[in-house]
Amino acid sequence: MSDKILEWLEKNQEKFIKISDEIWGYAELGLFEKKSSRLLADTLADIGFTIKMGVADMPTAFVASYGTEDPIIAILGEYDALPGLSQATEPVKRPIEEGAPGHGCGHNLFGAACLAACLAVKKAIESGEVKGTIRFYGTPAEENADGKGWMINAGVFDDVDISLTWHPWDVNFVIANNFQAMYNVVFRFKGQTAHAAGDPFNGRSALDAVELMNVGCNYLREHMIPDARIHYVITKGGQAPNIVPDDAEVWYYVRAPTLKDVKALYPRVLKVAEGAALMTETEVDVILLGGSANLLPNETLEDLLHKKMEVVGPSQYTEEELKFARQIRKTFPKNFFDNTLATLPQEARPFFEQFRDKEFCDVICPIFGRGITLGGSTDVGDVSWVTPLAQFATACGTIGTPGHSWQAVAQNGMSIGHKGMINAAKILSLAAIELLQNPELVEKARKEFKEKIKKTPFESPLPDGAKPPIDYYKNLYKQ
Ligand SMILES: [Zn+2]
Structure with missing residues (x-):
């Protein structure tokens, strides 16, 4: 046959x-x-x-x-x-x-x-x-x-x-x-806009939060398992230098050899995001785009x-x-x-x-x-x-x-x-x-x-009740 x-x-x-x-x-x-x-x-x-x-x-x-x-x-x-x-x-x-x-x-x-x-x-x-x-x-x-x-x-x-x-x-x-097992996640920070020279003290920069989050994760590298990988791109960083950005976004991949490893690392990245929001008096929205074992x-x-x-x-x-x-x-x-x-x-x-x-x-x-x-x-x-x-x-x-x-x-x-x-x-x-x-x-x-x-029983990297990120990508791809 x-x-x-x-x-x-x-x-x-x-x-x-x-x-x-x-x-x-x-x-x-x-x-x-x-x-x-x-x-x-x-x-x-x-x-x-x-x-x-x-x-x-x-x-x-x-x-x-x-x-x-x-x-x-x-x-x-x-x-x-x-x-x-x-x-x-x-x-x-x-x-x-x-x-x-x-x-x-x-x-x-x-x-x-x-x-x-x-x-x-x-x-x-x-x-x-x-x-x-x-x-x-x-x-x-x-x-x-x-x-x-x-x-x-x-x-x-x-x-x-x-x-x-x-x-x-x-x-x-x-x-x-x-x-590698992986989390695919976007951190969107919301702040307060202001004139960057006129009244910057009234502003709360979402871009500062993004930068501090990245600094935090770059320090985290020393204290994570050597085979883990964290990489990011800034997908939104503001419109002009003279406006304090009230909306900024950074897109992360967090990877490690096993699901267990990545499940241990991911919450630490979330903490860094929360820390960055706390430092800059902004708010952070975590948009999970995917996760794989x-x-x-x-x-x-x-x-x-x-x-x-x-x-x-x-x-x-x-x-x-x-x-x-x-x-x-x-x-x-x-x-x-x-x-x-x-x-x-x-x-x-x-x-x-x-x-x-x-x-x-x-x-x-x-x-x-x-x-x-x-x-x-x-x-x-x-x-x-x-x-x-x-x-x-x-x-x-x-x-x-x-x-x-x-x-x-x-x-x-x-x-x-x-x-x-x-x-x-x-x-x-x-x-x-x-x-x-x-x-x-x-x-x-x-x-x-x-x-x-x-x-080793399977635990999905995707939380119960989470939905595929169609709206996020609709916006990103202008679909
Ligand atoms: Zn392929």
Whole structure:
């Protein structure tokens, strides 16, 4: 049956490439992926999936389901873009529309590959060769609001047996390493305006509060665990020097290796904010935009994904694609390869040396990184605490392509990205079908999951009753 599935995906690839390119063209920001989510949901509805649109108070979140039997396999698809990264599919920087969003994280490929896999698995269920239910989880706003966390709190993952997903990368590997748990939060200070020279004594500066908050957090760094990370941008700081700003805002990411660590650090950041408000006689409003957990690994599923990656193999590239890669690499920072190596787990670095002079990853990497936490966060982590989950990456760009860059946008909209996407669809399909064929494997993955959860139960980083930050982003993005 595997051969039939691979053949079907191969034969239908133009259809999925078209969907990916459409989403790439829409380049919609998180929580506002209206056309992208609609395209995916309509395609699934057209072939017989039942759709629940707008779940968890997010209009662009949805669940598409096919089948009535157990087990229930979820494939998680993302489709949000990033601000300011508009770029044509060219190896030189050329925005299609200056300042407009672009798919710098390849979520266009991400969503389309998951859709293709769901369609392939549906075909297998329909033919009666396997039994079970396949679901596409349309998970919005990975980049800005941790859409999956809100979906978990709304209970839409409650009956899922196994979750699978992937991510575009520049190499082919099972993502066995951990990522950091995180809070995504805005502090908005309100003060009292005044003439900055005429009667400054009547003013209470919200900008002072922002600055003091940042100073406080920079002192806090010395007294937090070394692997934690705090970073911020000032998103509002006043209008003119001669007006005491009564409204200022700073946007923070607070990260640490585990949910427990970040839950210990976050209240300390809140205290700093309160302290800054107290010092400046301003008021602070805390706007929680999201929060995500670290990943709970599932080695049973990681091994399964690795096996399927070996079956599918790496992409082959044309002379034209190699030429494109050589050209775009000229725009990378000078030491880009060494810089990339430095982000990898120590144990993986000797293996990665082989890519130093290559345009593309031409192998399936062995599993590495188990037990190691890399910088960065993902809301996929949250799902790993409520269902057994594993994910992998396929090469969708030339080696060393910086994340969230115009170079990534360019490749995610052309054949280099498409190849990684079709491979991902094949791997997801083969893995899901094996799970549907083999109940003992589902049981093994679930047993591993249950044992881990028993030791450390999940507590959502998102407080009970909190709602997705749609109004905040509506305002920010002028939607
Ligand atoms: Zn991403």
